[in-house]
Amino acid sequence: MGVTYQDSNLRMSQVAVHNGTVYLAGQVPSDATADMRGQTQQVLARIDQLLAQAGTSKEQLISAQIWVTSMAEFDQMNQAWDAWVVPGRPPVRAAVEAKLAKPEWKVEIMVIAALPEA
Secondary structure: OOOEEEEEOOOOEEEEEEOOEEEEOOEOOOOOOOOHHHHHHHHHHHHHHHHHHHOOOHHHEEEEEEEEOOHHHHHHHHHHHHHHOOOOOOOEEEEEEOOOOOOOOOEEEEEEEEOOOO
């Protein structure tokens, strides 16, 4: 079984699917004027869209990598995350402080999910 790609350009794809696993590129907010919680909510909504497009959902999350620009705002990110993640099905997760590609971005999240079993 090969790899299928979705939402691709010359540099990267937003989604890659291989052998029943869905890999998303790091997602960033569309409105960088929002606070950390608002930016996180935007990113999680985009993740929902991309997972649905690939045929899965956050209920099938395996792992998440989260980058935030300031640990001082980490609780705001976690508030949005905790409201979004499926109770009883949290993925494995790592979160670190990092400098992102655009200074106005406060958060970037990358996830891996399984396709539901048929």
